[in-house]
Amino acid sequence: xxxxxxxxxxxxxxxxxxxxxxxxxxxxxxxxxxSGLLRPVQAANTLSTSGIAGITLxxxxxxxxxxxxxxxxxxxxxxVAAKGQHLISEPPDLSAFxxxxxxxxxxxxxxxxxxxxxxxxxxxxxxxVMGVVAVNGSGEQIHSxxxxxxxxxxxxxxxxxxxxxxTLAVMTEITLKVLPVPERRGTLVxxxxxxxxxxxxxxxxxxxxxxxxxxxxLPAAMATQxxxxxxxxxxxxxxxxxxxxxxxxYRTERLRAELAEFGAVELLDDAASVAAWAAIRDVTPMVSDxxxxxxxxxxxxxxxxxxxxxxxxxxxRWFMDWGGGLLWIAGPATAATHQAVxxxxxxxxxxxxxxxxxxxxxxxxxxxxxPALARIARKVKAAFDPRSILxxxxxxxxx
Amino acid sequence: MIAQPEPKQAVMARxxxxxxxLRKLVPETGVIGDPLRLKPYETDGLSAYRxxxxxxxxxxxxxxxxxxMAFCHREGVRVVPRGAGTSLSxxxxxxxxxxxxxxxxxxxxxxxxxxxxCAVVQAGVTNIGITQAVQAEGFFYxxxxxxxxxxxxxxxxxxxxxxxxxxxxxxxxxNLLGLRMVTVDGEILDIGGAHLDAAGYDWLGLMTGSxxxxxxxxxxxxxxxxxxxxxxxxxxxxxxxxxxxxxxxAIIGSGIIPVALEFMDRPAIHACEAFAHAxxxxxxxxxxxxxxxxxxxxxxxxxxxxxxxCNRFDPVSIKVSQSAEESLAIWKGRKGAxxxxxxxxxxxxxxxxxxxxxxxxxxxxxxxxxxxACGLQVANIFHAGDGNLHPLIMFDANDPSSFHKAERFxxxxxxxxxxxxxxxxxxxxxxVEKRDLMGVQFSEIELEQQRRVKSAFDxxxxxxxxxxxxxxxxxxxxx
Numbered sequence: 001x002x003x004x005x006x007x008x009x010x011x012x013x014x015x016x017x018x019x020x021x022x023x024x025x026x027x028x029x030x031x032x033x034x035s036g037l038l039r040p041v042q043a044a045n046t047l048s049t050s051g052i053a054g055i056t057l058x059x060x061x062x063x064x065x066x067x068x069x070x071x072x073x074x075x076x077x078x079x080v081a082a083k084g085q086h087l088i089s090e091p092p093d094l095s096a097f098x099x100x101x102x103x104x105x106x107x108x109x110x111x112x113x114x115x116x117x118x119x120x121x122x123x124x125x126x127x128x129v130m131g132v133v134a135v136n137g138s139g140e141q142i143h144s145x146x147x148x149x150x151x152x153x154x155x156x157x158x159x160x161x162x163x164x165x166x167t168l169a170v171m172t173e174i175t176l177k178v179l180p181v182p183e184r185r186g187t188l189v190x191x192x193x194x195x196x197x198x199x200x201x202x203x204x205x206x207x208x209x210x211x212x213x214x215x216x217x218l219p220a221a222m223a224t225q226x227x228x229x230x231x232x233x234x235x236x237x238x239x240x241x242x243x244x245x246x247x248x249x250y251r252t253e254r255l256r257a258e259l260a261e262f263g264a265v266e267l268l269d270d271a272a273s274v275a276a277w278a279a280i281r282d283v284t285p286m287v288s289d290x291x292x293x294x295x296x297x298x299x300x301x302x303x304x305x306x307x308x309x310x311x312x313x314x315x316x317r318w319f320m321d322w323g324g325g326l327l328w329i330a331g332p333a334t335a336a337t338h339q340a341v342x343x344x345x346x347x348x349x350x351x352x353x354x355x356x357x358x359x360x361x362x363x364x365x366x367x368x369x370x371p372a373l374a375r376i377a378r379k380v381k382a383a384f385d386p387r388s389i390l391x392x393x394x395x396x397x398x399x
Numbered sequence: 400m401i402a403q404p405e406p407k408q409a410v411m412a413r414x415x416x417x418x419x420x421l422r423k424l425v426p427e428t429g430v431i432g433d434p435l436r437l438k439p440y441e442t443d444g445l446s447a448y449r450x451x452x453x454x455x456x457x458x459x460x461x462x463x464x465x466x467x468m469a470f471c472h473r474e475g476v477r478v479v480p481r482g483a484g485t486s487l488s489x490x491x492x493x494x495x496x497x498x499x500x501x502x503x504x505x506x507x508x509x510x511x512x513x514x515x516x517c518a519v520v521q522a523g524v525t526n527i528g529i530t531q532a533v534q535a536e537g538f539f540y541x542x543x544x545x546x547x548x549x550x551x552x553x554x555x556x557x558x559x560x561x562x563x564x565x566x567x568x569x570x571x572x573x574n575l576l577g578l579r580m581v582t583v584d585g586e587i588l589d590i591g592g593a594h595l596d597a598a599g600y601d602w603l604g605l606m607t608g609s610x611x612x613x614x615x616x617x618x619x620x621x622x623x624x625x626x627x628x629x630x631x632x633x634x635x636x637x638x639x640x641x642x643x644x645x646x647x648x649a650i651i652g653s654g655i656i657p658v659a660l661e662f663m664d665r666p667a668i669h670a671c672e673a674f675a676h677a678x679x680x681x682x683x684x685x686x687x688x689x690x691x692x693x694x695x696x697x698x699x700x701x702x703x704x705x706x707x708x709c710n711r712f713d714p715v716s717i718k719v720s721q722s723a724e725e726s727l728a729i730w731k732g733r734k735g736a737x738x739x740x741x742x743x744x745x746x747x748x749x750x751x752x753x754x755x756x757x758x759x760x761x762x763x764x765x766x767x768x769x770x771x772a773c774g775l776q777v778a779n780i781f782h783a784g785d786g787n788l789h790p791l792i793m794f795d796a797n798d799p800s801s802f803h804k805a806e807r808f809x810x811x812x813x814x815x816x817x818x819x820x821x822x823x824x825x826x827x828x829x830x831v832e833k834r835d836l837m838g839v840q841f842s843e844i845e846l847e848q849q850r851r852v853k854s855a856f857d858x859x860x861x862x863x864x865x866x867x868x869x870x871x872x873x874x875x876x877x878x
Contacts, residue, residue: 059755059757060651060652061647061648061649061651061652061756061757062651062755062756062757062786063651064755084654113596113601115596119595119596120595123569123573124595124596126601126604127569127572127573136848140844140848141844142842142844142845142848143841143845144845146753146820146821146822147755147820148753148754148755148785148786148820148821148822148825149566149753149784149785149786149787150561150565150570150753150782150785150786150787150825150826151753151822151824151825152558152559152570152608152824152825152826152827152828152829153822153823153824153829153833153837153840154829154837154840154841154846154849154867155605155608155609155612155849155852155853155867156559156572156604156605156607156608156609157605157848157849157852158604159572159601159603159604159605159607160600160601160604160605160852162601162604163600163601164600164601168600179656180651180654180655180656181654183654200514203514203515203516206516206625207513207514207516207538207625208625209537209625209626209627209628211627244697244700244701246696246697246700247693247697247700250694250696250697297594297595297596297597297598298593298594299512299515299517299592299593299594300514300515301512301514301515322595325515325594325595326595326596347592347593347594348592348594349592349594349596349597349598349599350598351598366598366599367598367599369599370588370589372582372586372588373588373590373602376582376855376856377599377600379854379855379856380600380852380855382855383848383851383852383854383855384848384851395599396599
């Protein structure tokens, strides 16, 4: 087992060519901070992009940032914050969730396409990947997209590579769209709602003209895990508005009035908002949960029924983001629990986010595709990685 | 005439049998074989290129599309999907041996869910039709291409259409949740749904902008958004392109992202003013239309800040709309830009490159030099926030040398866009128009990678095969 950590794209090309010629699989990672996600990869060697770090282009007035995949997300966030900007999709820092001391990288953020609470209004990580340079499984360098915000030239391989978990190509440079940090944040809090009422309130908030950029619900047991929310002592339903200070003052007042039918509405100030949403983003309420964790994406109004079904099936711990459309679920790390999550998710998408390796190796960790689509997926994989050497089996057994 | 793949003689010879076979799959009026009635399908929004197809089929259901695709696949017949035929890049240009699958009869809105903020519509619903269906409840569908009255959502998906408001709301790709589509061999597939994030490969993202080469889209699940309380525009005019460009940088640098930020150069201002009488400043070299959203007080707050910034750039004039009517007047000229240019020139080519916004003044300067050198006028309209540049090249189609000059001028502009770090097309698609320029932006290795992805969906290259990729391996070299 050796770890190859090149410091430039040429090093990635060399490593992949060698692996290609020898038909030897490579585990692909950045800092491996999310190696507990999806299926374990069986590979003799590991190719890490952690050494390809640093910002290569930052043009704040063009809203464009490019960096090596090994750049730490925290470093990127700091660099853009210095110019009054932020990473739009609010990507989570899951190092505590996975019990790793290592911080996540840009490459890992893009390869997993994980997004935080702001996704509900401003789009996912994949929506803001403007360009990638990557090396495919034959060791060929390819680029897609570029350093401009609007580009429909050719097939959008940026979107295909984003969220492909290193199974199609290894990214060596990534260009993101960034946006100005809103001047102020305010969060409205409703107390004591059940899941159905909470989702109804969040639907009302998200369907309002006030550009709600966060919409979550935490049962009391989860809220107590978040210092900024623990004092409330009940379940909390949260709606965030981010904008210029006068707009936040105006919109929170208007929305407070519209949500009055759901009970008294309190307001978290800027600092408390930042802390509460960071905890929701980073799945803090489940960091110390001993169980397995699933992430289920459903039609928001279906969220409460999924929760009800799972609460029947096992001792489910859960909270909701994205207005009920994203469910974080913790429970016993067993195949039976996994089946219960799959059954409850119905038409939605589910991901086994955290579980012992034995379970992750034994069950499908994302929904199987229809046979015709699965055939296309195998051909697309072969179109990038004909010898199946890049992260084999990471997403789907045998792919 | 644009080069096309060699027609398959075996298919051409069996024309009657193929049409008879199609007639068994869709209602009687849904198959067109009569040469006169095929004529309207010979071109799209890029009318310089024409080719009458073998036949046109107009299915009414996804199942009929599946039957047509399975039939064409068995018979080895090429298929060109078509929505409203508004493509400005020739994306729906037929081939002589192809069957055009027109989706315009699939024009029903299947479901609207305000609680979950999404709608399921058939591919032949117009872009504006979605907003019209939901606006009574205060909602809208965000992407707003200029052709939105006519263009259909299936075409929007295939071209990843943008619009004037994508600086705030994104392009088509950012406003989709799911697709129902038919593969080249007639399988019906659903991807995505009413939920935000799928697991697995991002098929939705790959399909969006795939120009009809991967599958035939029949149903689309779109996000609908609650309309803002209001919107208001302002107009700011400057003494030079550089100054207007610097003002754009200053606005965005100040942390304000307007919902629209449109730039027009002097020829565009004059053409639009003569057409629309919108009150544009004829003594300016460049003009910005800036729109903000929110309550009246929020609009005032933003517009005051933007006006303060504009005032730092020695403006020729600034006009802040005081009402919805004044905002409409400010937009009227810009929205009528194509008609305005059509009025002063017999024909025009609308180009569509993207450039880094910081290179705007330099690029406009070089376009001006090219215009002088080739003797064709050009007016420039620019989505300034996102760098999408639309030069309108004026020519006379009755004079073949004028058309060829215009084509060469257009190609030179797009090469310039790539040279300064931009791309060939921001929102119109590659189609046939920019197919042979792809080698300017991509290496042969990169084009082969994209071709292999197409082959994964369509191994025999039956679906819209003459688009996006150069037909011949000899590629133009970068300028």
